[in-house]
Amino acid sequence: MYLHWDGRKTYRTRMPAPRILEPNEHLSFGKQRLNRIIEGDNLQAMVSLRSQYRDSVDVAYLDPPYNTGKGDFRYSDRRHKDPNASADDAVYVSNEDGGKHTKWLNYIGPRLWLTWELLADHGVCFISINDVELFRLGLLMDEIFGEKNRIGVIVWKQAVDNNRTRIAVEHEYVLCYAKRIEETAEHWQGTSLAKQWLLTKYDELRKQYSDVVELQRHWRAAILEQKKAYRTAVAAGRGDDVVNVGRMDRFRNINEHGPWAKDWHLENTKEGGYDYDIFHPKTGIPCRKPPKGYRYPQESMTKLIAEDRIVFGKDHTETAQLRRYLRDSSDALRSVVTIPGRNGSDRLVALVPEEAKRFPHPKPVELLELILGAAGDIDALVLDPFAGSGSTGEAVMKLNARDNGIRRFILIEEGEPGDRYARTLTGPRLRAAIEKEGWNDGFEFLTTGRKLDRDAILTLEREAIISLVLQTDPTGMGGGMRKIGGKYVVAANGRSQAICLNWNGRADSIITREVLVEMFNEAKALNLKKPIRVYGSTCQVGETDSFVFRQIPDAILVALQLVETAQEESDMLGAINVLEETIRAEANSRG
Known part of the structure; x- marks a missing residue:
């Protein structure tokens, strides 16, 4: 048994091209910037994160549009047909729209699939919903995650309704699924x-x-x-x-x-x-x-x-x-949770009173603390593709302050037409929370830039190439990179190895012996380890145990999965391997 709708056959494959994730220093905050706020379409952003965070997210929390027909869900038919297209045609879906449920499934399907891809094997996904799409969402989650990986459903009692009606609705739901339940801890150390x-x-x-x-x-x-x-x-x-x-x-x-x-x-x-x-x-x-x-x-x-x-x-x-x-002290994560919904609004008003007016129903930080504290360890990487006002980010920082944790968050928010509230609300709210509570924390603010392909990469300026290298180098998988503003050394990975770049456009970015010596000297002065990872258009020096050459754009294309077919990727990697072996053999023969 499965859910069928017009679009089911393509929701896993119809994906946008990756974008370059460009840091914005003005909108970033704090000295500690392991956390990330990404402004842009969450589908484009998650595709762009795959090269660094595939199989790396410990806990994902999603708060998608509920499709109530009351101005909460915008749908672009143009972007559905072409994920790289502009969403200028997007309109709010009403209850009179006969295809409202099909549109919602076409919207949420690919986002859930990418969430599954980004989750670690032991990872857990929570998703909030109400009665409108509850049953369709459950079937879709069973299809993507597998029914055996369903952990349970939390009923969040968040209001008191004394209006005269048949059934007074005072709750919402939070569905919980594991990526691989056999890899997930059997006992969660919850809180209350x-x-x-x-x-x-x-x-x-x-x-x-x-x-x-x-x-x-x-x-x-x-x-x-x-x-x-x-x-x-x-x-x-x-x-x-x-x-x-x-x-x-x-x-x-x-x-x-x-x-x-x-x-x-x-x-x-x-x-x-x-x-x-x-x-x-x-x-x-x-x-x-x-x-x-x-x-x-x-x-x-x-x-x-x-x-x-x-x-x-x-x-x-x-x-x-x-x-x-x-x-x-600990407690099990209960299937029924009572937290007043207005707690979210009260907290937002306390932090950013003017900005809070445009976001009427933020999730309470207490709700996010409960689920993140139960399912994630103190070093959890938390993903929220529907960041909204940033409650998830504040919950992560609050938990860290409480137990000296090192959790990190990635928040993605596109905003609405005329109001990109990743920068007008999400960022300012988290900045206000950090300042108010005195937390030693911060975040890097990034925007989704231009669509990437071979020609686009080769026309990028040096700063854009640096961002792309930090976004795609495989040694940063899961942990990210520490940016360094050197002449050649642009970053260090988690092993303290130098990431070096020589880029002056496609015609003048050759790795010569002289450039390589400067890279080694600069890395040594920064106390970084070998092998250094060297990016450039071509390399005139044979690889040794001291450095690894990464050709632009080919290495980046492979990391971004922009090679058109699996065979083409295999041929490219095979050719690179043969070339590397030839270079090593020649270097050994020269003694």
């Missing part, structure tokens, strides 16, 4: 709204009070105040509007490492636990043992004691307990 609220409140109070005793006093008062606010809201029938800290209020104590609570996790759950003595630090007498023994071996217990993770009673007659910090 209560934990999020407590951690946010703790960060707020820690900035005000440096003394631990004073901090703990205000911390306990804040918890009591929140519990009272929740009881008041429940009594007024607004319980969903206020976070219920519930049992998380047990994290009432604070030390220099943060909020903590006693945990009976040291006790074994069944007979046959570890049997050894723990000596009380004051009396020097062995503490009372748990009835079924300890859960951990003695070596692990010794480490926990050394790290001050054990809480002793007033004397040895009490059983020792584990000190569990709030930051380490």
